[in-house]
Amino acid sequence: MIEEPATLQIRAKIKRPTQAQIDAFKNIPTGFLCDAMEGQGALCTSIQPVCTDGGLPLHAHGPALVADNGPAEILATMGALHIAQEGDIVVAAAHGHTDCAAAGDRFCGMMKNKGVAGFVTDGQMRDYSGIVAAGLPAWCAGLSPNSPYSNGPGKVGFGAVVGGRHIETGDIVVADRDGVVVVPFAMIDAVIAQLAAIQELEDTLDAKVQDGFCEMTKVQAMLKDGTAKLVS
Known part of the structure; x- marks a missing residue:
């Protein structure tokens, strides 16, 4: 029989990006980051902003x-709240598991008070009106009024698979209307x-489209070199 783990494990030493590294991602669209990582990096599309009507950033x-909870658990998220630093993104x-809430309005309010920059979970959330009132940007897999438990075991400050991607504490998380990306x-x-180069390319193409550009130059080149052809 395996030895029972501690009910809650909290990593004592956590690696963190520098403030300059963190600041470099301010207002960067998630699509730019995926473009910089060979088209990848996003969590499962089931994880979306909890509010899209302007009530939250x-x-x-x-x-x-990272708070690694078991299904229907929040003990690790409680531990994450305990050690969170200003600007962190708590990833629960x-x-x-989507049969109960992974956080609600009081959790969001306390995280906001702690200076947390956002909350991401592959579970659900509850207390929608209170979440909006708390003002903390949050991304989740939907809403459920069912209650979670806090019995553990849980781990804080390590890593976990969330939305199909392994996230380690200290990775950069960027979330927007399109979804959540991990660097x-x-x-x-x-x-x-x-x-900077991605921004320049995007700006250049945006300007061309606004001026009426509507050609697929890759298709034109393929037709010209024979890798594509017109057929009847």
Whole structure:
């Protein structure tokens, strides 16, 4: 028989990006980040903003503080709240469990008071009106009024699979109306280095489209070199 784990484990030493690294992701669209990571990086599309009608900000960025809860559990999220630093994104792993809430309005209010920049979970949330009133940007897999438990076991400050991607504490999380993207800690500087070029390319194409551009130059080139052809 395996040894029973501690009810709650909290990592004592947590790696964190520098403030300059964090600031580089302010107001950056999630699509830009995916473009910088070979088209990848987004969590499952089931994880969406809890509010899209203007009641809450639709952009948040910061270092991940991962709370690895079991299904229907919130003990690890409680531990994350205890050690959270200003600007953190609390990421609550519910292991895809969607039959009860992973957080509600009071949790959001306390995280907001602690200076947390946002909340992300692959579980559901509840107390919609209170969440909006708390003012904390949040992304989740829907709403459920069912209550979670806080019995553990849980781990804080390590990593977990959330929305189909492994997230480690210290990774950069950026969330907006399109979804949630994770930049692994080891890739932070490489992604930052590409952002200016991606922005320039986007701005250039936007201007061309606004001026009437409507051609697929890749298709034109393929027709010209024979890799595509017109057929009757």
